[in-house]
Amino acid sequence: MARIKKSRVIQRAPSFSGFKPFGIQTSSGEEVVLHLEEYESIKLCDYDHLTHEQAAKAMNVSRPTFTRVYQSARNKIARAFVEASGIRLEGGHSIVGINWYSCSCCEISFSCVTDDQPACPFCLSVNLSNVEQQ
Known part of the structure; x- marks a missing residue:
């Protein structure tokens, strides 16, 4: 089978x-x-x-x-x-399926290809929160 x-x-x-x-x-x-x-x-x-x-x-x-x-x-x-x-x-x-994050430092939202320690593409902060898609 x-x-x-x-x-x-x-x-x-x-x-x-x-x-x-x-x-x-x-x-x-x-x-x-x-x-x-x-x-x-x-x-x-x-x-x-x-x-x-x-x-x-x-x-x-x-x-x-x-x-x-x-x-x-x-x-x-x-x-x-x-x-x-x-x-x-x-x-x-x-x-x-895409992971969206919000950066608490520069307040932008961005998508990330992987879940491995994402960082903000602008300020490189790792202080992020997941954003739910609708």
């Missing part, structure tokens, strides 16, 4: 639902479905410049699992790019 997949934590769902190739009338390939955890893996590694180890911790998965998700995302994006296919973002095994 196969093990139930563990939900992958994504920090925030994207504000768009996909991409379409520019400059062609019709797509030559089928639309590629990029799961939300695959989108998150690309964001964490290529946009936020985290290592696979750091990104895996942020998504609450093992490093080998993260690497498989990341490789799947890269393969899908490459296929869409080469075949001039659209990319649709949806589904997967993910939950949106």
